[in-house]
Each structure stands twice: as structure tokens, then as C-alpha cells.
Amino acid sequence: MDLLKVYNNYLYVSIQWLTRQGIGRNTINNWTKRNLLSTIRLSGSTFIPYDHIPDSTKSKLPSKDEILSIIENQKVISISEEYYNKMYSAYEKGFIKYLEHYQDIVNNDEKALRYAKLHAVWVVVMEIYDEFISVRKRPKLRELHEAFSKIYPGKYVYVRMSQTIKSIKENGIENNVIDHRGGRKPVFGPVHKKWVLDAVSSGKAYYSPFIYEKVCELCREHGYKTPSDSWVKNYISKVSPIVYPTRYGIDKGIGQLPYAGIIRATNPGDQWQIDGWRLPFYMEKYKTLTLFAVMDACSGRIVGYHIDFSENTETILKGLEHAAQTTNTLPLEILADNHSFNKTEEAEYFKGKIEKMGSRWTVSENPRYKSLIERSFGTFGTKFCKPMYGYIGEGIRTRRTNGRTVQELVDKYTKAGTFLTEEQIKLIAIQLVNEYNIKVCKTGQSPIDAYQALENKGIPIDKIGRMKLFIQPIPYTVRQGQINIKRENVVHEFQLNKDQYLILNNKKVNVRYVDFDQIYLFDLKNDRLIGCVPKKRYAHGAYANQTEEDIEILNKNKGRINGIKTAFKRQQAELARQAEAIDPEAAYAMNAKLTPKNIIEEFKENGMLAQEAARLGVNLDYVTNIPVFSEVQTYGKDEKKSRKRRESPMLATEKEIREFDINKYLNEDE
Template sequence: MKLFQEDVLVSVDEVVALCSGISHKTIYESIRRYNTGRSKSWANIPDNEDLRKRLIIYSSIPATTKIKFNAPSVDDLIKRVDILDKESKYIQIESAKKQLYIEIEYCLTSAIDKGYIKFMPKYSALKQESRERVVKLACEHAFKAACVELNARRSKIKLKDIFAVQKDMPYNWVYKSYDKFVEAHKKWRTQGINNIHGGFGKPKPHLTKVTDYVKALIEKYYKHPNQYTIDQITDLVNSEIEKKKLKTIDRSSVSRYVNKPENKNRLMMYRNSEYFDSKVMPIVRRKDIKMAGDLYYADGTPLQIPCWNESMTKEIRLNLFAVIDVKTKKIVGFDLAESEDRYNVLSAIKMAFDLERIVPFELKYDNASATKTEEFKALKDMLELKGCRFTPTQKGNPKEKSQVERLFGSFQSKYQRMIDGFMGEGIRSSRPNGRINADFVNRLRSKNNLYTYESMVVIVTNLIHIYNQTKTHLATSPSEQFEKCEKLRANKIDPSDIAMLFWKHKTIKASRGEVSTTIRHTTYHYTIWDNELKLRLSGQSVKMYYDECDLSTVHLFSEKGEYLCECRQATMVHEGQAGQTADDVKTLIKVSKHAESIKTTVKKQTAKIRAVGMEEDGDDFLNMLSPYSVQKEKYNNAEGNMLIEYVLDKKNINRDMIREYNPVNTEREDHEKNVKTSRNKRSPFSAKNHQISVLEIDDIL
């Protein structure tokens, strides 16, 4: 419906709506009649918005039709159109206003959600306490900047519209008062937006309680190793500053100062060095060991199972000193003793080297007093010659050897627990099953239930074997891993190396093809069976390495450290035939054969050297000069001839009776004898001569 010259233009559908019961067909027929000139009612004009439609002038509709179909009058319809126009305009205005508010809200929300990022560096540089705080301040700054930009960019957007939108936003920085918003907006527009947190205030020294002097006092007492409490520090500081008539401080001031991270971490180096080392000091991140034998760890721990000492006079807990391979976690060596002394340490290392016959690339050990002994230092020096690096762990830093510490914890909680008498994991354990029932422990610690020393050694040995053979759900057992893993950087050793590294030694003189020594008032003899070595060492000093626990074998080294040979203890026989046994007879034959073999060796070496001379001079090499002939020829001169003539004349010696004697040629005789012997070679120790079965020397040895 539209107003038209104090009238109203209505469409066909609107007429149908106004005249209840009239049909479209009737209206269209009336319009056609008017358009063909057959009627003056139902006047109409084309619709400018849609030329296919016709708009009817409402006053031209017959009054009878209006009455019949209960249609409103023209005046009533005009009033209705006015109301509809006003409503339409109001809706349009409200729609435009709503659209504007939506646009304002979108701009403000976008600034808060996305535009805040460009202000982040500004507030991040102010060292706020958290990232959330920085984001919050940057969002507020972006909001205020968006308010200024909206008002300046579009003059149609008034401050009251911006205020109306922002006051309903869910943020604590929005303005609820229009006057305050206008005032703040004016400052933003003319003076710029300052830092949101307002941190430009000037310090007021006269109001500061925690001055530099007070800070020094706080630190002085906070650093004390007694680790005074905050209350104690507050009292001590106040006691000192009261003497200077300064203002006292409260507990919270002290607490805030010492709990600042930069102060706490710095002062902990004096107050609690363990905390400082574990929380502040940097560490080196290390990769896993790639091969077995690259690194061994050695450390000791007391067992949690009591037992008797060796003399069964008192209850003790044996000390387990273990050597583990870091790659495979296998216990390669261990020893049990009443205390962690040098014998305990050296025995465990000896087992590790003796069983596996390799020395690791590096061995890390605990920095204990046993490692300061001369024996350990000597072992360290000798192992460095074998390519093994001995490295002490840092004092007070158990994490440096954390693998062996974890192994001891697992060995306690899992394997020692198998044995009755296990006392638990210690008083520091906080696990529910870390402690054993006290009554049960006391019952097992009675004298009748304590294990003997020997039994405990066997039990722990079996437990270690079980540990080495136990497979986990992720990998094979430590023993299998150690066996299969490559050991490219570990150096192989042999029994002679074990002897040099761990056995005791003496410097003695070899004689008659053997070495002799007295240990614990008993004399032991050891035979050197190698003939060439026997000839080389007879009458010479050598170093003899021996194990007091097993004196059946010794190892000989030169004084310069060169390995010579292994010697077995000589077998003694009865002096008279009455007490001799078959074994004694075999020993006598062996010694006799060995004695002859020495001569044979001498002859072979001599013939070998003689052959070199004969190769150069032929058979003439066997001719020997006489020293007398050589000297006589050397000094054959006139004076000598005169002297001879004078003596012959004085003694009336007939010159025809003088004969020349050739010297005895022992070299030719020995050569001819050896040639003859080689042609008719026959053993002097045949079965016929001795009436016993022939025994080869290798079998006897």
C-alpha cells in the first residue's frame, strides 16, 4: 500500500486481504472493465516496480463493495498506511543501528582476538610475571586503539554507539560510565595510549623498608648452613636494624625477597649445595653407550641381610662391591667383604677382568678412601698401559654413576628380598613394601637363624647369577647381551696380564733352570721348561708374580716388564728308591730327558751358528789358530831370532830335534762328532735301557 494524492494505491492481493471474501477473479474482471471504458469504478494504474501488476486507487472501489466485504474506509486506510510507514522507518533505523553495532562489536572483537599481537613485544619487554598477563595487557591496549580508530575512521560512528557496544562486552576493562569513557577516549586520541599497567610511578626511597643494607642482612643469615627459618631470619635482621634506629621489617618482606627465583637460586649455593647442584647447575646430556666394554662402573653397597663374620663372633652386614658393564647392565665382577677396603675393591676388579679377559675402554669408580692406596694407584698406572682409563666420579654427585645406583636398588628390592632375613630397603624408603615387619626381622636375626659367612657368599653369588640370567620383557638377559654385543674398544688380556696386574711379585735370581721362593716359611720351586729361555735366564734376576691363594703356577717377567713364561711348581721325589712310586719314576725320566734336551738345544744352536761360518769359508772354517802361533808370527823379527839362537847355543839343543806341534782342533772334532751322531741317532732313554714304557715329554708335561 502506498499513499497517492490523498488516496491509497493497493495491489490485488492487498484488496483481497482488505475485503474479506472477494475473489481475485472478480477484481481482475472489474479492472478490465475500467480499462476498456465500460466502468468508472476500480480505477488503476501500472505498478512502477513491476509493470505486469496493476495498483488500484482505493477510493474508486464502489462503496457497496466495501460495505459488502467489510472493507475499511479511505481515511482509516490512510491512517493505517501512516502507521505502517512509521513502523517501517523505525525498523529500518533499528536495523541500521543494529548493523552498526554489529560492525562495531566485530571491529573491537577482532582487535582483541587478533590485533593484540602487535602490542605483545611492548608488554613482553616489561618482564611481566606470566604470558597470560602480557596477553591481557596487549588485548586491552588493542581495544583502546580500536575505539580511537573507529571514531576517527568513520564519522558516522559516534562515541555513544561505541560506548553502547563496549559496555556489554565481557571484559573487566570496559567502561560503564559514558562520561568517563568520553574523557578517557579524549586522552587516548590526544595524548596517546600509555602503558596499561601504569608502571611509570617514581620510586619513593623514604618509604622502602627492604633497603640494600637490609637485603645484605637477609642474605647474610639466609646463607648460613644452619638454614635458619624465615621467622628466625626476621628476628635476627630486626635485632640489627633496631640498633641503627631503622624501621623493622615483617616476615612477608623477608619471605618475598628470599623466594624471588634469582635470589633463591643464587643463595642456595651457600645454604643448600645439594639443591644448587641438582636444580641450578647445568649437566652434560650423554648418549647411550653403544658397545659392551666401553664403560664399566664400580661401586659398593652394604647388603640388607645380616650374617656372622668369618670367626662367628659378631653380626655383620657384608659389603658388596660390584663392577657392571653400562651397556648391558651385567655384573661382570664383584666381591664380598666386611668393609669396603682396598682388598674388596681390587678383588672385584680382578674378577671382572679375569672372567671376561678384557679390560674396558674406561672404568669409573667411586671416590672412596680405598682408591687412595698405593696398591690401587699402581693398578691404575698399569691399566693405563693396557689402554684402560680409570676415572673417579665427582665427589658428592651420585647421579654421575646412576646406573650402578639403580642396579643396587633393584638388587635390594627384587633379589635380596628372596632371602629370609632381608631387613628392607632402609629407613629412607617411602614405598609401602620397602620395610619388613619388625617382629619377623628380629626373629630371623636371632643367633640360631643368622647365616654363616660362607653361606652368605654362596647366596649372594647365586643371586648375582640369577640377575645376570634374568630376561626382561623388553630385552634379553644381561649375560646374553654382553655375549652378543661387540667389544671393539675393549682390549683383550691373558693370564699373564692378570698376574702382572693383581698378583704379588718378588725379584729373584734364576738358577739351574728354575726359580725358588719362600712364602709363609715354605719353599717352593718352579721349573723353566723352555730350553732357550733357561739358557737366557740362568744367573739373571727376574720378577716372579704369584697368587698367595694358588701357588701351583707363577709367571716370570723381566726386570723391564717383558713377559717371559709361565712356570709350574716342580714335583719333588723321594730321595731313596725305597719310597719311590711310579709317578716318581716318571718324574725322574722327565727330568732326565729334559736335561738331555738342554744339551741338544745347545748343540743345535751352536751348529746353526757354525753353519753360517762354514757357508762363508767352507771346510776351512773348522781350522783353528793357536794363540802361540799367532803371537809368534806377529813378533817374528831379528831380535826374536837372535834370542832363539842364543838360547839354543847356550843349552846345546840340536835344532833337528825341534818339532812343530799343531793345536788341538776341538771345533773340527765337535763337528765330526755331531755328523756321526746324526747318522747313527739313537735315544739314550729307550725302553730297553729303562725297562719301562717310553713316555713322550709332552705327555709328562
């Protein structure tokens, strides 16, 4: 608590300070009773103006100047304490950000720690100093020196510290922190480190003697000091972790990273994991086949697969199609590695389709995320493939002593006439996949039993859905009621039925097909199924060669044509009914527009035209009228009905009977 204060340029002393100076309470109370002084409350304490104290009492107290000096000293101590707290915090905690920098420079942990702490303290000193300079105030150097000396006693005298601040302003903190006395070892900076880092990052994994040799060559060429062999070795050890993936491969680099514990999918259909694996059997010319498998991540069941010479786009899509066909579902997620398939147009189409259906395609370079199928291939090879004829081992990269078949046995498998054929390897793989799925595991269930025991949470998909997903559509235009597909110089014709013809003729549709027995038509815009079209059937034209089947084909074609014609008439009549319902007069207005004029009547009524005709020798009295009729060829709503009534008068209505004019028919007979 401050017992002495300067307030409004007046010196005040507290009653508590007076009592400490030996002034009794009764004396102070008497001053108050005699109105010799006034009091004020500051910071919860009662203060008395120093000038109001009676002279007899002042003689027992320090002088006014002495008290003012005491107050000033208290301020200095307070400021110094504040600076000390900031510096000490930097000394204890703030040094960490500078530690690595000094470790790289001095290669001595003890020195690096000492330099880092001193650097952190100097940062605080310079911040306080610059704060005063920025507002054009004189820095409190004495308080800074006192606070600094509490942490580093005797390091600087007051004058030397002022000089050091100026030096830091010119050369930076680091130059003043490092002790340059007694000769300094060469410091190998970023250039040397970059050379070492570049060499270490090479996928050839060079040894340290080779790297040291190359660094020395570069130092001579560019005029740098040559580091020692031990410095290069130490720095190689230091930077190896940051270039591990490029030096030893991505897979091994991932193996150096922390990993999360992965729990299997909860239900069938939650996730499929896909991958390819080389089957360990040789064919002629030492060729091998690849098994592409689709595994349910919950049960471990192989729900689909395909076998081919490589894990290409076609193999992947056929394996996925087999899985969708086997389960009649799509999973909520398909987990794949970063295969080149992901960059193909087929992959973009497939991923776009499954996303719209509610599934997703996930790519992960980390094998731990699909460790289930990775481990399963190992089990598949050692437990199921190994007992089979022709097994050649796990490959040249395996580290297991029992992972390879002895060369003598491999030689027996690869003699002329002893190689397995492509068909034999496929049969072996089919059998082994089946055995894998029904083999009872440690859980007491086989993968297929575990799959069937739980509810499948996948997305249902039928034959048409699979076709949309795995077969890309090809646009065709319907011509003459059929679609022609040419493959290998053979034209396959597919003829639409009457209803399809009426809607699709001369229009473009998307076509998908599995074989050439029938094709499926889809809408161009929304890919909605329109219908299927069987392959066109042919009939013998020669009567002598015709069978009942040929006659049936011809009759059906005739019926199709008649049906199309009838449908056209009905469509025209329906449109006529709709138009007449809106405006009966306007509905048939086009008839008059398309009916030619009888110009004979115009010549008879127009004298100028008649005179011109006479000039050319035309006698209008002997010219018959030009026959005129409407060019409109559409069917009206009552045309068929009226024709039947003309043929059968018994069908006439009462109105028609009342309005019947026999002269009309007599004129027609003429």
C-alpha cells in the same frame, strides 16, 4: 635530503630549494643560457652558488646569513638525533646489566628498574662527553641535553645537566641516579650478605632465626647496622640455590640442576656400570656384606660381581676380573662414581692398562649417568631380597613407609642363634644375582637373553690378558735356572726348562701367578709373555725310597743338565763358525794371546839371560821345556767332528788321507 650546503667555504643552494622558494624553472634555465652562474653536482643533486644568483632574485630569498643559520640548525638536529638513538637503545636494552645491582640495593623492583634505565642512559652521555674531552674538543652539551630531554622531559634544565656531569665525574653515576630525598633506609651491603651466605652454606642447615641471631651479634661486635628479620629471611631465600649442594649435600644439589636425557648403550660391551650396594642382611654383631656389581649398560645383565665386607680396592678389582672372565671381553667404557679407589696405585695401573687396550675409565659424580645400576639395586632389593629370610629393609635413610621391616621381625632375625652367617649371605646373594639375570622384564626378555641376542662390541681378552690386567707383576731374578718365591715362611720353587734357562738364567723377569701350581714369566720392558713355569718336583734321594716317578724326575733333571751343556757347546761352535766366515785368521787370534811363552828357548837364544842362569847354577842343557797350552776353553766349529774322526779313521776325508803323517802319531805314543 640536504638542500643547502657549504662547500669550500661557499654557500650552495639546490635547484629544488629554489623552486620551493617560488623561483620558476624558466627563470633558472634563463640564468644558465645567459651564463650568469655555474652549477655543481653534490650528492646526486644540482647546486648553484648563492653569490651567483642575480640580485633581483636574491631579494625574494632568505639572506645569506639566514641560510647559514638554517644549515647550522640542521647540523644540531642531526647530531641530537644521533645521540638520542644511542640513549634510547641503552634505555630499552642496556639497563639489564645494572638491574640486579639496584635490586640488591633498594629491595624494590620498580625503583630498581627505573634506576637501572637511568644509569644506562647516563653511561652513554658520559661516553660521548669523554670522547670529546679525550681529543680536546668542546663537548656538544646542548645536543646532549636535547637528546636526554626526549627520554626524560623536564628532568634537567640545560645548566643543571652540565652540573650533573661534573658531579658524576667526582662521585660516580650510582650516587646521582639513586634518589636520596625523604630519608633513606639502611642499605645492607656485601658484609651483611657474606655473613648470611656463610651461615646458609653450613652443612648443618641452620634455620633463619639462628642465622638472624648470629648476624645481629656480628653487627654489634663490628659496629654495623642491624638488619631486620625479614631482610635476613629474604636474603636466605635468594642465596639458597647457590649453596644448596653444601647445605643439603652434593646428591641433592645435583638433583636441583638441569639434566640431559640419557639413552642406554646400544650393544653389549659398549659400557659397564659399576657400584657397590649393602646387602640387607645382618650377621653376628650386626655386620653386613657389600655386593659389588658390574652391569652391562645395554642389557642390564650383571656380568660380574664380588661380595665382601666393604667396597674396597680388592673387591672392585675382583668384581671386574669376574666380569672379564665371564664375558671374555673388556667394555669400551667403564663408568664409576668418584670412589676412593680412583686415587690408589692399583687404580692408576688398571686404568693405564685398559687405556692401552682401547677401553676407558669414566668417573661421574652425577648419579643420573649411571642411573641404570642405581635403579637396578632398588629393584634387586625390593623384588629379590625382600622375600628372603633375614631381610632388614632399605635402611634408615629410606622415606618409603614400606621400606623398613618392622622391628619385631628384625628382633627375630637378630636373636642369638638366628643371625645369618657370612657363608649363608653369600649363597643368598649368588642365588639372587642368578634370578635377577634370568627374570623376564617388561621388554619380554631377561637381561641375559638381551645380552646374548646382540653382538658384543667389547674388546676380546684371554686368560693371559686378564692376568696382565688384574695381577700386578713382581720382578724376580732367575738363579740356577729357577725362581724362588717365599710366602709365609714357605719357599716355593719353580724350575725353568732348558730353553728358558738358556735365555733367562741370571736375568730379571716379571712374575705373575694365581696360585703356586705354576707361575707366568713376562718381559720387564714390554710385559710380553715369555712362558709359564710349573712348580718344581722333588724326588727321594734314598734308593730304597725311590719310585718310578722319582726316577723319572731325576732322569729328566739329568737330561736337562746335559741339554744345557750341549746347547752351550753349540752356541760356542756357532759363534766360531760366524767369526771364521768373516776372518779366519783373526777368529782364533786370542789363542796365541792366552798361550804362555816357552822361556827356555829364549834363554838359549839370549846370551845375557843364559849367563845369568849359569850364575845361579842352572844348566840349560838339562832343563826340559815348560809345557804350554792355550787357556781358551771354548769349542770350535769342527772340534766334535775332528774328535770323532780321530776315533774312527774310516771317517777321514780324501784330503786328510793325502796329508796323513804317521810320525805325528808315533811321537804322541812316545
